[in-house]
Amino acid sequence: MVHTLESRARLGGIYVSLGLFALIFAFPFYYVFVLASWSNIYSNPPHVVFGSDLMVNIRALLTQVPFHVNFFNSLMIAVISTIGTIFFCTMAGYAFAKFEFKGKKPIMLFVLATMAIPPFLNIIPFFKMMVAFGWYQTWLPLIVPTLANAFGIFLMTQFLESSIPSDLLSAARIDGLNEFQILLYVVFPLAKPGIAILGTVTFIGSWNNFVSALIMLPNPKTSTIPVALSSLFVRSDGNFGGLMAGTAIALFPLLIAFSFFSKKIISNLTAGSLKA
Amino acid sequence: MTKQEKIAPYIFVSPFFILFLIFALYPILYSVYISFFKWTVSGPQGFIGLTNYKNLLTIDPFFFKSLSNTVWLLIFGSLLQHLFAIPLAILLNNGRDALKGRDFFKTTFFLPYITSTVSVTLIFAQLFDMNYGWLNYIWVNLFNQEAVNWLQNPDTIKSSLAIMLNWRFIGWNTIIYLAGLQAIPHSLYEAADIDGAGPIAKHWFITLPQLIPIIFFAVTMSIIGGMQVFDEPFVLLGGYEQMGGNMNSGLTSAFYLMFTGFKASRFGKGSAIAWLLFFIIFIMTVINRKITKALEK
């Protein structure tokens, strides 16, 4: 009896400490939605319940930037990046996971090493190239360079190693499928759970991308959400309610995407990092 | 093995190398090249060898200031949080079956990590507001202290940045450690139970040694990320014009790099800062590796 009481008290203590941290981590998310619903975000004590000005704020936001355009751009760039990244990373991951080829190990190590390269002052030559390609003020610089990225390849390699039986591949070859057909009709369908993770992570990364969007799509009217929001913040006319509404809308798809896939993403991301 | 089967893997990995050559290797080599020049807004003004590096290491008043700020932030914003993350992971892992809602906690802990720095900074700017922010409201009313001007005072500028970094990454580190904990064989603890070890002794003698590879991984990520903090001080402290605020206490090395490149238009010197910073990160990672190896023995 004493034992259960003790362990119950201990469990209670665990809940309280975990709950406190959960509150700290979750509060800013709740708070941005609260602020988005007040046209005057300043109050003393600070707001904690929802106001009734959400629509007012959204309308105010729309008079300052065409937020629906920003939303559409962010969404399209994220979707195209996600689809492309899934294709190229699964393809490369499949090669590393299921083929034996000369130089495989050093090549794989090289791919991993590129993850450690800091995205430093490459921006001048990168910019110059983009202008030379005619890609300036298009979506391409935000999509193409990361299509086959080391992280995605690594993730898919880890995933495909364990989820595609080699016998199945041999059988497909015997059936006369060429290597590309095998990739399309055998590997991709079997890779779906891994693709869901890679897709969500890619979507989130693209949705949050700020610096390259600022350089490549500088006009807030035709740019992505982070650029539009930061331009509102930097030289705001005091309409912080509109800004908070924008921030809340920007978070919304992330929260949705994450709430669907959180369990898988967390377990796979962390599993991947353990192997790294 | 058919010929097709031999060629296929090379074709499948080729997109990575094509993109890497064009969009990464070329710009990186280029930044080495320009670091040897006086390079202003209108282009190269002459080859000056290692002068950019020499000046940064000898006379530049901001480079070491920015480094000390960065290292301070690295310690208090990125490294000390591991002391919270490990116990939190142990709590989350506790009473394997008894703890309900573990997934809820995991999701909540992970949320800050997936949010963009711009959004996070916009929200925290409101929380840090001197007159209308929650932080001061709690500080003044609950702890009965003077209102703090978070973003003006040189000490609290650093604290504010550290608070944001901790908020963003404690959960991420907790989740990583949790995964590590779940991989520790249960039999180790059972053996300790037989010896009659208490919970603290168990974690000290079993959990921590077992976690060392994970700690290495997590600390390495913290070093790489912590040495490159830029967005937070930039958005929170008024951009390039303020150079990191009062007494430049928010001037991180990555900030000084961007400032040198894009505000002062010294691309050569900026590239030199980038390479020095890369070198420092590299050294730190090696030291981390050495310490880990020593601890493992």
Added chain:
Amino acid sequence: MKRLSSVLMVMVLVSASLFAAGGQEQGAAVAFDPNASYDLTIGCYGDLEKAYTAVFATDDFKQKFPNVNITFQTSDFNGHHSRLTTVIAAREATNDIEALEIGYIAQFVAGGGLSDLAAAPYDGMAVGSDLVDFAMSNATTKDGKLIAMPVDIAPAVLFYRKSIIEAAGLTVQQMENIKDWDEYIEIGKKLTKDLDNDGTIDQYAITHANDVAMVPLNGGKGGWIDAGGNPLEPKAKFVGALELVQNIRNAGIDGDMGAWTGPWVEAFSNGSTATMVNGAWFGGALKTWMAPDQSGDWRVAYLPGKTMASLGGTYLSIPEYVKEDKKGVAWEIIKYLSTSPSAQLTTFNTIDAYPALTSVYDDPIMDEGLAYFGGQQVRKIYADVAENIPSNTVSEYDALILSIWNSTVTSVLTGETGMMEGYDKAKQQVLATIQ
């Protein structure tokens, strides 16, 4: 190993030559042909698009440029300038005309990358003879190149609320004749009050001591390096600027509200600030969105001691790497925006950006009493200030020194360093950084 290093060497050389080849020689601009049709882009920030859209919609413009189609690339202030810096450094041109804020002009004046508008066929010096002197000289390099044309300027004045100063027992005459900043601080003490007696001050003389930090330095546009190449000289001027902000802070008359934050914007509509030091354009912001319901209550005076300074201003430039066939027409558009009275007045009426063209200062519109300012002829004050702003030499290090100076001002304001200590430290930092 040897092979690897030679491969790297080759790649470095190839990339270097690629970049060197990227540049194109500056040739002759192709003259504007009124019958040809053109597509131009202008890189803008802030409200400029609004103003120039209005200009391009006038009959005068349509008649002169029937076949020119202009599109805007508007960014926020910081985004625009960091993109422009990138563009110039990469030796590319992404817009045919680029707007520049005066604070950024210095690095381009010294650094190049923008077309020399003084040269043929532009002959900008003659074209700009009617533009206000200080603005033209700020855009001119030591060797006589003109890298941009001034379009608008921001003569600095003191804005104040008549009802608030009268409630404090002050008169309009007093406000118009403040002989120096010490007297301003004395007046400020009378304007700083706890109106509802709850123990906290709810009305300040000024939103932030920083508002006046640049005024003794002629707005901080140029003048950072003296003729002998010494930064932050003469010392007395710079220490004096630090002393001014420190005195204001010590007198307790500033609300410590950072510019463009929510509480700062609100301070103007809810009356928690009595005065403001800023450029003429600020009157437009008050009128249109910051405090439209206080029409008739705001007034304008010269700065204390008739200090003449400019706090902002816009220039238009043509990047060096714009295609030659666009340069001629781009120049015509710039010329029109900066030297045509119609365009200058339209810009002024649309966004209150004060004209750089001195000939319009005599326009009847300048004598109009403005209802928002209780019928006061404020534009005459603006014009007088504009014509008396001293010229300062600019240097390529201005942006760098200004940032160092800003953080020095903050350190002095918060009491982290004393004035002298702060000055010495700033000077030492500047000297070491510009190496």
